[in-house]
Amino acid sequence: MTRDILRxxxxxxxxxxxxxxxxxxxxGGRALTDAIVYSEVPPDAEPLGPDNVxxxxxxxxxxxxxxxxxxxSVGGKSPLTGGIKESNSGGQxxxxxxxxxxxxxxxxxxxxxxxxxxxxxIENDGSASLERxxxxxxxxxxxxxxxxxxxRPEGDRYATIQTGPAGEAGAKAAGIAFSDPKGYPNRFAxxxxxxxxxxxxxxxxxxxxxxxxxxxxxxxxxxxNASMKRFATALKDHAVTGQALPAYGTNVLTNILSEAGxxxxxxxxHGTFEMADDIGGERQAETIKARGGEEHHGCHTGCTIQCSRxxxxxxxxxxxxxxxxxxxxxxxxxxxxxxxxxxAELDRACGDLxxxxxxxxxxMAVYMDSGALEFGDADGALKALMSGVEGGTPGRVLWNGAxxxxxxxxxxxxxxxxxxxxxxxDPRSVMGIxxxxxxxxxxxxxxxxxxxxxxxxxxGGEADxxxxxxxxxxxxxxxxxxxxxxxxxxxxxxxFPVLDIPEAFAALHELAAAHTGDEWDADSLMQxxxxxxxxERLFNEKAGFTAADDRLPAWMMTEKLPPHNVVFEVTDAxxxxxxxxxxxxxxxxGLA
Amino acid sequence: MxxxxxxxxxxSRYQPDGEGGRAPREFELAEGTTIADIILxxxxxxxxxxxxxxxxxAPDDHVLAEGERLAIxxxxxxx
Numbered sequence: 001m002t003r004d005i006l007r008x009x010x011x012x013x014x015x016x017x018x019x020x021x022x023x024x025x026x027x028g029g030r031a032l033t034d035a036i037v038y039s040e041v042p043p044d045a046e047p048l049g050p051d052n053v054x055x056x057x058x059x060x061x062x063x064x065x066x067x068x069x070x071x072x073s074v075g076g077k078s079p080l081t082g083g084i085k086e087s088n089s090g091g092q093x094x095x096x097x098x099x100x101x102x103x104x105x106x107x108x109x110x111x112x113x114x115x116x117x118x119x120x121x122i123e124n125d126g127s128a129s130l131e132r133x134x135x136x137x138x139x140x141x142x143x144x145x146x147x148x149x150x151x152r153p154e155g156d157r158y159a160t161i162q163t164g165p166a167g168e169a170g171a172k173a174a175g176i177a178f179s180d181p182k183g184y185p186n187r188f189a190x191x192x193x194x195x196x197x198x199x200x201x202x203x204x205x206x207x208x209x210x211x212x213x214x215x216x217x218x219x220x221x222x223x224x225n226a227s228m229k230r231f232a233t234a235l236k237d238h239a240v241t242g243q244a245l246p247a248y249g250t251n252v253l254t255n256i257l258s259e260a261g262x263x264x265x266x267x268x269x270h271g272t273f274e275m276a277d278d279i280g281g282e283r284q285a286e287t288i289k290a291r292g293g294e295e296h297h298g299c300h301t302g303c304t305i306q307c308s309r310x311x312x313x314x315x316x317x318x319x320x321x322x323x324x325x326x327x328x329x330x331x332x333x334x335x336x337x338x339x340x341x342x343x344a345e346l347d348r349a350c351g352d353l354x355x356x357x358x359x360x361x362x363x364m365a366v367y368m369d370s371g372a373l374e375f376g377d378a379d380g381a382l383k384a385l386m387s388g389v390e391g392g393t394p395g396r397v398l399w400n401g402a403x404x405x406x407x408x409x410x411x412x413x414x415x416x417x418x419x420x421x422x423x424x425x426d427p428r429s430v431m432g433i434x435x436x437x438x439x440x441x442x443x444x445x446x447x448x449x450x451x452x453x454x455x456x457x458x459x460g461g462e463a464d465x466x467x468x469x470x471x472x473x474x475x476x477x478x479x480x481x482x483x484x485x486x487x488x489x490x491x492x493x494x495x496f497p498v499l500d501i502p503e504a505f506a507a508l509h510e511l512a513a514a515h516t517g518d519e520w521d522a523d524s525l526m527q528x529x530x531x532x533x534x535x536e537r538l539f540n541e542k543a544g545f546t547a548a549d550d551r552l553p554a555w556m557m558t559e560k561l562p563p564h565n566v567v568f569e570v571t572d573a574x575x576x577x578x579x580x581x582x583x584x585x586x587x588x589x590g591l592a
Numbered sequence: 593m594x595x596x597x598x599x600x601x602x603x604s605r606y607q608p609d610g611e612g613g614r615a616p617r618e619f620e621l622a623e624g625t626t627i628a629d630i631i632l633x634x635x636x637x638x639x640x641x642x643x644x645x646x647x648x649x650a651p652d653d654h655v656l657a658e659g660e661r662l663a664i665x666x667x668x669x670x671x
Contacts (some may be wrong), residue, residue: 259643
């Protein structure tokens with residue numbers, strides 16, 4: 001099994017292929033992007049300058065038939081947070097890279113000519129080249145996907161990685177688009193502005209052909225298949241991954257979070273949204289069906305959960321993906337918009353421009369809170385968003401995210417940590433996720449330690465979302481486990497059965513062991529999670545982050561959130577306990 | 593006493609009027625009625641579920657009170 005690093009120097013346009021250092025053989029996905037960013041990026045590097053690096057890494061199980069094992073990690077220093085970033089996406093690229101024997105693509109330097117655009121082309125024999133594509137400058141993601149398609153031979157099978165006009169404008173909310181199984185560039189490593197990092201290097205797109213490649217072989221095929229079967233059975237048997245997610249998608253959460261008083265509404269001023277059901281997953285599924293759309297699909301080949309869907313317009317034509325829960329919330333409840341077609345229009349615009357929909361919805365809500373727009377004004381929101389295309393205002397301010405927008409327009413209620421906007425759970429009524437938002441190396445990020453499962457959904461035990469007790473420990477354990485899943489390349493939704501079904505948890509390290517031939521067990525799996533987080537914490541410390549950065553905005557400790565009229569109550573000491581393992585892990589890694 | 597009951601996702605078809613949907617219905621209940629009684633009378637499937645009363649998790653032996661809102665979900669998650 002080949003696992004090489006493909007190094008692409010945008011300064012001298014050279015491409016080299018090196019074997020993965022043996023010290024990193026247990027790293028894939030997030031652990032690998034972290035190790036590379038930690039080792040190669042000066043902590044004080046300008047994120048949009050040549051000293052930053054951009055890393056694309058499939059997980060350890062990328063390219064295999066492991067169910068839901070085809071996620072990709074994108075790493076670099078974030079222009080939004082100023083810290084390390086791992087932004088995770090579905091789409092086809094992880095499998096395609098892994099099947100070409102590539103454990104990571106490391107993009108360094110920056111093109112000498114700022115007007116130049118390049119496309120990195122990786123063919124199915126593993127060869128790679130940089131093509132000059134200046135004519136693609138400014139293309140939206142959907143047009144860009146068509147331009148790429150026109151360059152490919154008939155019958156090719158390939159994945160794309162793209163940055164849109166927002167990335168080219170240096171927007172701090174710019175994400176990176178990945179093509180889905182049908183070739184739509186609609187899966188995103190959205191968070192943290194990595195689309196701008198990609199563009200800053202002169203890289204507009206990456207194409208990876210895996211035509212003719214099948215699933216990767218394994219060190220122990222029999223053991224792999226046996227574990228895979230147990231894992232697939234658990235995914236099918238669990239009510240969440242086997243029933244609710246395929247039937248309703250991620251947006252099934254809207255009604256339950258609104259019911260629990262944890263759905264941030266009108267810029268985090270209320271915890272329930274009176275139009276929740278109009279934008280929720282049940283209504284979404286009914287509408288897509290009525291318009292002749294398909295019920296569901298996976299965001300990457302090998303997904304058995306199938307929580308993705310396409311939104312169809314009133315004429316039954318593809319409009320955009322999902323919208324996913326986070327987007328239905330950000331442009332919906334948080335902006336006071338109660339219409340899925342209007343939300344889908346904003347989702348499509350962000351997808352084409354290459355903007356993170358979590359950041360942009362939360363940003364739009366802050367902008368509305370300034371009085372510049374009425375809550376609920378979807379047309380006004382779209383116009384404001386699109387005003388950035390010509391370089392105008394307020395668009396270019398909005399494209400830099402909620403913190404920049406709050407500052408520019410004088411809004412005090414800005415829901416960010418480390419400059420990154422909070423996702424779709426209010427930390428005052430879902431306190432465990434507040435611990436994750438506050439302490440995550442990523443800035444406010446729900447996926448970093450999804451305590452919502454335990455607090456609201458009763459998956460993996462129970463915790464009272466309205467009480468601070470035990471939340472720091474819950475968040476810590478989930479942050480470690482999530483970093484491990486991200487390193488294997490799993491979709492984090494496998495955590496729902498993994499938390500409830502012991503055989504599913506065991507299957508994670510059994511699959512890694514059977515695939516690689518290395519020894520993996522529960523302890524070594526969690527150790528990879530701790531090591532990934534340790535790289536991240538140490539990088540951020542060197543970049544100047546302190547305990548003061550691991551805090552929610554002060555107003556969340558004083559401004560009561562209806563309907564439960566609660567504030568965030570987890571103490572600073574508890575927040576500071578989350579990463580108490582880092583000094584020990586750093587010593588074990590020789591980084592102390 | 594009057595209680596609002598809302599059923600979500602795959603459970604909405606168990607509303608007695610057969611019309612589905614997530615809108616809450618008003619029920620006239622006898623004093624002392626528990627959530628378990630409601631689950632039985634609606635004929636909800638014997639599967640895990642997530643139950644809220646007035647936006648807070650509630651156990652099946654919770655005795656409902658006048659004006660409360662009961663919401664029942666099948667196991668759901670996402671993100």
